[in-house]
Amino acid sequence: MTDLHIPSPAKPHGGPALRDNARTSRGALRAPLVISISGIAGLLALWELIVHAFDIPGYLLAGPWEALAEIAAAPGFYWEHSLMTLEASALGFGAGGALGVIFGAVIFYVPAIRHVLYPSLIAVNTIPKVAIAPLFIVWFGFGLESKSFVALSIAFFPLVISTFDGLASVPSELRELARINRASKWNQMRKIELIHCLPSIFTGMKISISMAVGGAVVGEFIAGNSGLGFVILVANSQVNLTSMFAAFICLAVMSLALFMVVDHLGRILLPWNVATSK
Structure with a gap:
């Protein structure tokens, strides 16, 4: 059996031209960022305007300026509690993301496990996490572990689906190319299927990271x-x-x-995906 060799892309020539392209790319990235910040600022301004225009009492709706003033008045308080939530979110996302990728690959490559495990995962995922959060408290107590496991349970499923779908979307031509080149199953998985699957995994990660924050908050509620x-x-x-x-x-x-x-990590690690999505 021989290894499957994928030719490396040729290195671009022309120093000044390459620098100009890099500056153009940075400029192209700055424009959406400016638009996004402007959109957020506009939304906050509209929120503040609605509060003042309709004279909404503070016990019904607080304006963004008042909320920001509250943060400025006690920055240490909100910073400390934000770090607690961030820690639980990061642990849940890290563990849930890793397990999600592994489970997604397992149910794709092992059909017997897929037929048994996949429906069960879907059934468990339909249970509201607020309902199962008390179980984690019974199992792991009231500390960081229970909140992290709630975050893990929410961050896990999107990575399972995105990994499975990414592997399933590998073109049959690439698998045929690996077979013609007598590539081993490991090399086919590592050099074709995993590379092709990475954009889907990063899409799942972008979904999971926000959901992990929500899961940590649910754990803190309970x-x-x-x-x-x-x-x-x-x-x-x-x-x-x-x-x-x-x-x-x-x-x-x-x-x-x-x-x-x-998202930025995905742009760094998957430059070809950024180029093809423009």
């Missing part, structure tokens, strides 16, 4: 004594909408930042 979910719960009991919306803003910033990190 069993937390810290974190932004706990802040929201306490603010709700006190009808303190300013603190609640301040926590919402922190969660939105955190989710957006994590999404952008995963």
Whole structure:
């Protein structure tokens, strides 16, 4: 059996031209970022305008300026609780993402397991995570572990689906090419199927990372004594909408930042996918 060799793309020539292309690419990336920031700023301005125009009382809706002032008045408080939520989210996403990719590959490559396990995974995923969160508290207690496992349970399924679909979408021509070249199953998986599947995996990761933050908040609702979910719960009991919306803003910033990190990582590791998607 011989290894399957994929020729490396030729290196571009022309230093000045390459630098010009790099500057053009950076400029192309800055434009959507500016538009996105402008859109968020416009949404916040509209929110503030609605609050003032309709004179909505503070116990019904807090304006963004008031919520931002609340964060500025106690930055250490919101920073500390944001870090708690971030830690649970990152652990849940990391473990759930790794398990999701592994399970997605297993159910694709082992049909016997697919027929047994896949319907069960779908059935379990339909159960609301708020309903199963108390189980994690019974099993793992009230600490970081239970909140991380709630985040894991939510982040896990999108990676299973995206990995499975990515592997299933590999063109049959590429598999035929591997067979003609007498490539081993391992080389076919590593040099063709995994490479082709990576864009789907990163799409699943971008979905999972935001859902992991939501899962951590659900865990904090049920069993937390810290974190932004706990802040929201306490603010709700006190009808303190300013603190609640301040926590919402922190969660939105955190989710957006994590999404952008995963997206940027995908652009770095999968440059060919970025080029073909333009």
